[in-house]
Amino acid sequence: MTHSLDLSTTRRGFLGLAAGGAALGALAGPARAQRVRSSARIVILGAGAGGAGMANRLAARLDGAQITVVDGRAQHWYQPGFTLIASGLRPASYAISGTGDWLPSGVRWVQDYAAEIDPEANRVTTLGGERLDYDYLIVATGLTLDWDAIEGFSLDLVGPEHGVSAHYASPEYAVKSWHALDRFTDRGGVGLFGRPATEMKCAGAPVKIMLIAEDIATRKGNRDRCEFIYNAQAQNLFGVPVIHHRVRQIMDERAIEYCYQHVLKSVDPGRKVATYTTPEGEEEKPYDFINVVPPQRAPQAVRDSGLSWADRWTDQGWIEVDMATLRHARYSNVFGIGDINGVPKGKTAASVKFHLPVVEDHLIAELQGREGTRSFNGYTSCPLITRIGRAMLVEFDYNDNLTPSFPGIVAPLEELWISWLMKEIALKPTYNAMLRGLA
Amino acid sequence: MEEFSLRTLLAVFEEMFGAWLFWALVAVAVVFTLAWLYVLIRDRSLSFRKYLVAQISMPFGAVAAVAFVLWVTNSRLRDIGGPIDWLVLLGVAALGAVGLSIVVYVLQSLGRGAPPSQS
Ligand SMILES: Cc1cc2nc3c(=O)[nH]c(=O)nc-3n(C[C@H](O)[C@H](O)[C@H](O)COP(=O)(O)OP(=O)(O)OC[C@H]3O[C@@H](n4cnc5c(N)ncnc54)[C@H](O)[C@@H]3O)c2cc1C
Numbered sequence: 001m002t003h004s005l006d007l008s009t010t011r012r013g014f015l016g017l018a019a020g021g022a023a024l025g026a027l028a029g030p031a032r033a034q035r036v037r038s039s040a041r042i043v044i045l046g047a048g049a050g051g052a053g054m055a056n057r058l059a060a061r062l063d064g065a066q067i068t069v070v071d072g073r074a075q076h077w078y079q080p081g082f083t084l085i086a087s088g089l090r091p092a093s094y095a096i097s098g099t100g101d102w103l104p105s106g107v108r109w110v111q112d113y114a115a116e117i118d119p120e121a122n123r124v125t126t127l128g129g130e131r132l133d134y135d136y137l138i139v140a141t142g143l144t145l146d147w148d149a150i151e152g153f154s155l156d157l158v159g160p161e162h163g164v165s166a167h168y169a170s171p172e173y174a175v176k177s178w179h180a181l182d183r184f185t186d187r188g189g190v191g192l193f194g195r196p197a198t199e200m201k202c203a204g205a206p207v208k209i210m211l212i213a214e215d216i217a218t219r220k221g222n223r224d225r226c227e228f229i230y231n232a233q234a235q236n237l238f239g240v241p242v243i244h245h246r247v248r249q250i251m252d253e254r255a256i257e258y259c260y261q262h263v264l265k266s267v268d269p270g271r272k273v274a275t276y277t278t279p280e281g282e283e284e285k286p287y288d289f290i291n292v293v294p295p296q297r298a299p300q301a302v303r304d305s306g307l308s309w310a311d312r313w314t315d316q317g318w319i320e321v322d323m324a325t326l327r328h329a330r331y332s333n334v335f336g337i338g339d340i341n342g343v344p345k346g347k348t349a350a351s352v353k354f355h356l357p358v359v360e361d362h363l364i365a366e367l368q369g370r371e372g373t374r375s376f377n378g379y380t381s382c383p384l385i386t387r388i389g390r391a392m393l394v395e396f397d398y399n400d401n402l403t404p405s406f407p408g409i410v411a412p413l414e415e416l417w418i419s420w421l422m423k424e425i426a427l428k429p430t431y432n433a434m435l436r437g438l439a
Numbered sequence: 440m441e442e443f444s445l446r447t448l449l450a451v452f453e454e455m456f457g458a459w460l461f462w463a464l465v466a467v468a469v470v471f472t473l474a475w476l477y478v479l480i481r482d483r484s485l486s487f488r489k490y491l492v493a494q495i496s497m498p499f500g501a502v503a504a505v506a507f508v509l510w511v512t513n514s515r516l517r518d519i520g521g522p523i524d525w526l527v528l529l530g531v532a533a534l535g536a537v538g539l540s541i542v543v544y545v546l547q548s549l550g551r552g553a554p555p556s557q558s
Contacts, residue, residue, distance in 0.1 A: 089513055389518030409523055417514060417524040424512050429454030438450040 038065045038367045043124055043134040045114050047071035049079075049352045049435065050140035050338030052102040056437030057360045059104040062367075067106070068132055070124065072113040074099055076435075077171060080349055080427055083205055085174035086167035087212045087388065088182060089424075095171040102435045114141070117305035119331040136363060139319055140337040141302055143201060143347070145169065146295045151266035151275075153292060162269050163189075165291040167209065180289060181209075185217040188225025189288025192274055196295040197233040197263045198316050201339050201347040204382035204394070206230075206293050207237065207247060213291075214254055215387035228254075229285070231262035231276060240400045243384075246413045250386060264292065298340055307334065309342045318342030323398065324375035326359050335359045343378065345398055350381035353434050379403060383423035391419040468538075475541050478548035486548070493544040497536035504535020 042058060044051045047069050055069050081095035103109050112126040117137070124132045145168055147153060157164040158176045163184060165177035184191055193210040195203065210230055217226040230237065230251065236244040237251070237258060251258055262276040262283065267290065274290055276283045298308060298317035307328060308317040320329045321336040323343050328334035337355045339347045346355070354376055362372030378398030385391045394412050395403045404412045410419060433439035453461050479485060508531050509515060519528060 387518075389512075389514040390520060411521060411523075414521050416520040417518045418527055420514065420518065421512055421527075425455065426451060429451045432454040433447065433450035436450070439447045 033061065033364075035063045036061055036364055036367055037063045040135045040367060041066045041133060042068070042136045042138065042363075043132050044069045044138045044140060045071075045117070045124065046140035046142055046338070046340075047073075047076065047099045047103060047109070048140060048142050048338065049349045049431065050142075050355060051138070052076065052099075052435045053352065053356045053437055054138055054140060054337055054359065055107050056102070056104050056435065057356060058363070059107050060437055061360065061364055066108075068108045068110060068134075069103055070110045070112065070114050070126060070132065071099055072111060072127070074111065076102055078428055078431060080202070080423075080431065082167045082171065082174040083208055083212070083385065084424070085171060086165065086177040086181065086209060087216070088178045089388070092171035092175045094428075095174070104437075114301045117301055117307065119305060119307060119328075119334055122333070135333060137331075137334045138337060138359065138363075139302065139307065139334065139340050141299050141340050143296045143339045144299045146198075146297055147292075149295045150264055150292060152269065153267050153294075157267075157269050163272065163287065163289040164267075164269070165209070165289065166293075167291070168205070168293055177291070181213055181216070184289035185213060185220055185222055185226060187288070188217075188222055190227045190229065190286060191289040191291075192229050192231065192285060192287045193291045194231030194262065194264055194276075195233055195293050198295040198297065199313065199318065199347060200293065200296045202382055203239060203347070204384045206291065208385045209291055210256065211250070211254075211384075211386050212388060213289075214256060219388075228256040230256060230258040231264065232258060232260050233263050235260050240394075240396050240402075242400070242402065242413070243394050243396070246392070247384075250415075267292070296339075302340060307331070313342060323378070324358075325362055325372065326355055326376055327362055335363065343376075343398075345378040345380045345396070346376070348380050348382055349431055349434075350395075351376075351379055353430075353439065354379045356434070356437075377403075381405075383419055383427065385420065385423060386415045389420055390415045390417060391423050392416070393419040393422060471538075471541055471545055474545045474549065478545060482548065489544050489547045492547060493540040496539050496543040500535040500537070500539025501532035502535075503539070504531050507535075 042065055044054055051069060051071060055067060058065065058067055076097045076099045078095040081090060084090040085092060085094060100109060110126060110130060112128045112130065114124050115127045116125040122134050124134065147155060155166060155169055155173060158166045158173050160179045160183040163180055165180045167174040167177040191213060193206055195206045210228055214228050217223045237247045238244040262278050264274060265277045265282065266275045272288065273284050273286050276285065302308065302319065303317035307319040309320045319336045319340055319342050321327060321341050321343065322329060326336055326341060337359055338352045358374045358376045361374040365372035379395065381395040383391045384394050392413055392415055393410055395405060397403050402412050404410060410416065430439055456464065505528060519525060
């Protein structure tokens with residue numbers, strides 16, 4: 001017996017498919033905005049998430065402009081990958097690529113660090129002494145990890161021997177941090193976690209690594225031998241109240257201890273004791289494993305430049321940009337992208353993705369003699385991994401409002417597999433597309 | 440997400456698999472779909488027997504696709520949380536099922552050539 005399908009049905013199906021394809025094509029949106037002629041000299045400091053993304057966007061939009069990128073680091077680091085490396089899920093190479101691989105042709109890369117920035121004279125001088133005059137400056141230097149601020153600590157301690165984890169430092173240190181975590185979850189003991197009192201990149205990362213550690217201990221059948229303590233610097237576990245409550249609930253459910261207003265002051269690797277500053281004075285805590293996330297500040301060259309806020313974050317030196325336009329408040333030809341910005345939120349790669357079109361818009365508008373119109377609303381996002389295989393896609397803005405990308409589909413405060421998929425497989429491709437100026 | 444468009448989506452997929460592999464996979468999918476349409480048009484009918492064999496392959500395609508995705512993403516079935524997770528998982532299963540059935544149908548048809556003409 002043969003079941004016959006009328007050919008016309010197939011044809012109609014085919015037409016339907018074609019129509020669907022056309023509809024999809026329409027989704028692609030308008031083609032890239034027209035190229036703009038300009039002879040402006042634009043210097044971009046830093047070729048990280050923000051700097052590389054900006055270089056590509058400007059190269060695609062401008063004709064004749066002289067774009068110079070300054071960054072002394074030959075390696076580009078995909079930092080959101082550090083968490084996966086420190087959890088034993090990826091090798092160091094996962095987060096490493098070449099800085100030069102991301103820079104478009106037609107852009108000059110000065111492989112050196114800015115040593116001096118003079119916004120009065122519109123000039124940057126590199127460590128090597130090269131002088132770069134600019135018409136527009138884009139500061140995208142990211143931030144500096146102040147390891148020395150923690151007494152007794154040294155990156156040499158990182159690894160299983162001393163039970164020290166410091167996955168913020170680099171891909172290699174993230175691997176050593178994994179070996180420390182692996183040993184701790186094998187043998188048991190007390191694990192200390194926490195965050196610094198300064199602003200920091202990816203404020204969820206210290207929480208993530210602890211929840212992952214707890215999950216790994218559970219999978220190994222060693223949960224009852226491990227104690228987990230989270231030391232928050234403030235009177236909450238996360239700066240956004242609704243997220244704080246959710247994180248507290250998860251920690252309660254999983255019998256994770258937490259303390260408020262505990263800031264790591266020093267470690268004594270010999271005695272394996274950490275000292276915290278608390279409102280009641282100093283408090284010592286013995287540990288078998290400690291994850292250290294140090295205070296974070298603007299690079300020295302930026303702090304010395306006069307671009308920082310004079311009356312806010314004075315111990316940290318973030319630059320004084322307008323919260324919405326990311327244009328410098330005192331030097332209108334200077335913009336900031338990424339972690340360096342002195343704005344209340346937004347030290348994540350996801351925020352960089354939203355910074356880029358805003359700065360591009362205002363800069364190009366100015367070159368065309370117009371006013372830019374786009375603004376940044378504080379968008380910050382951090383896929384908060386709660387266990388290997390699950391995460392919460394928390395996204396919020398300046399006003400502590402949740403700003404879900406997929407409202408009604410991906411619930412922000414629910415532990416979901418899809419949110420894990422986004423962090424595990426979709427985030428790096430999205431990040432790479434952002435570097436190329438395509439997302 | 441900001442400026443979420445088909446172009447962004449394609450860029451993300453290109454980064455995920457590498458541009459070559461991604462477009463090669465798309466090409467394979469397109470080739471099999473076209474081949475399927477071709478045999479349908481050539482044979483002027485959907486052969487019920489081939490369709491049946493293809494259908495039998497569907498559960499295998501579904502299970503294989505789900506197992507593969509869980510393996511690649513370091514996940515387990517217990518990680519499935521809310522409704523959207525189930526939908527995504529069902530989507531993966533459906534893609535695996537339909538994909539494999541098309542492949543099986545096409546291979547049978549091409550392997551045996553055109554059937555004798557029938558009423
Ligand atoms: C462990 C960890 C986990 C994270 N997880 C996430 C996450 O899940 N999601 C997320 O969105 N974000 C996450 N982030 C944050 C994200 O990586 C950063 O917010 C993002 O990289 C910021 O981009 P940027 O361009 O400002 O700085 P960077 O990407 O750090 O780049 C700064 C660049 O500037 C260069 N530079 C420094 N000083 C100078 C100088 N004086 N002159 C010239 N160049 C200089 C540096 O060499 C560097 O290449 C995480 C970060 C860490 C450490």
